[in-house]
Amino acid sequence: MTSQLGDRLADVRDRIADAARRSGRPASDITTIVVTKFQPIELVRELRELGVQDFGENRHQEAREKAALVPDVRWHFVGQLQGKKARQVRSYASVIHSIDRLSLVDALDVPGEQPIDCFLQINLTDDPDRGGAAPADAPALAEAIAAAPGLHLLGVMAVAPLGEEPRRAFARLRGIAETVRTVAPSATALSAGMSGDFEDAIAEGATHLRIGTAITGSRPARA
Numbered sequence: 555m556t557s558q559l560g561d562r563l564a565d566v567r568d569r570i571a572d573a574a575r576r577s578g579r580p581a582s583d584i585t586t587i588v589v590t591k592f593q594p595i596e597l598v599r600e601l602r603e604l605g606v607q608d609f610g611e612n613r614h615q616e617a618r619e620k621a622a623l624v625p626d627v628r629w630h631f632v633g634q635l636q637g638k639k640a641r642q643v644r645s646y647a648s649v650i651h652s653i654d655r656l657s658l659v660d661a662l663d664v665p666g667e668q669p670i671d672c673f674l675q676i677n678l679t680d681d682p683d684r685g686g687a688a689p690a691d692a693p694a695l696a697e698a699i700a701a702a703p704g705l706h707l708l709g710v711m712a713v714a715p716l717g718e719e720p721r722r723a724f725a726r727l728r729g730i731a732e733t734v735r736t737v738a739p740s741a742t743a744l745s746a747g748m749s750g751d752f753e754d755a756i757a758e759g760a761t762h763l764r765i766g767t768a769i770t771g772s773r774p775a776r777a
């Protein structure tokens with residue numbers, strides 16, 4: 555079990571290094587977040603033993619429980635965020651990838667506390683019910699985040715839509731990121747790329763990959 559996990563992790567790391575090399579980028583520019591949603595805490599511990607320092611979760615309650623059990627790593631919150639839970643997520647997460655509306659900026663901006671690293675999530679689909687801000691709203695939201703003393707904007711995040719070539723979607727994201735940088739110059743990071751498309755994301759400049767099943771194996775059915 556553990557050796558299979560180690561093999562998959564090593565394989566993904568090799569593929570990341572290859573993709574970075576093909577793009578002429580240093581692999582050290584790229585942070586790999588292992589998404590452990592629905593996975594047992596034992597798997598998190600095994601991955602930590604294998605040297606993983608960055609973990610991703612998408613549901614508050616599960617994330618909070620895991621962060622309490624394994625506190626000595628960085629927890630990335632990558633799921634849709636409810637306004638009334640936002641402050642609680644702030645207490646255990648090192649990075650929040652899913653700010654997508656002004657009310658969340660207000661909920662998460664706690665002046666006087668250490669600013670929390672965050673991403674502005676962009677919706678690359680035409681479906682407004684998907685997480686993420688519409689691309690047209692991105693500059694104003696980025697400005698609001700950059701102006702919030704309790705937040706530190708790292709960059710933009712997105713999930714590639716189903717039914718579109720991921721590389722094309724990530725190229726659009728890259729363009730949106732450039733627009734965001736005209737109002738928030740320090741927002742240089744790009745959170746993009748999952749198990750099925752991380753090489754495309756690297757080719758379009760991803761700095762933070764969120765990889766689940768390619769490393770963990772398939773997810774248990776949700777409880």
Ligand SMILES: *Cc1c(COP(=O)(O)O)cnc(C)c1O
Nearest residue numbers: 589612632748749764765766767
């Ligand atoms: C589940 C999830 C991932 C990882 O997905 P895999 O296909 O298992 O790599 C990445 N990002 C978000 C936002 C997720 O919810």
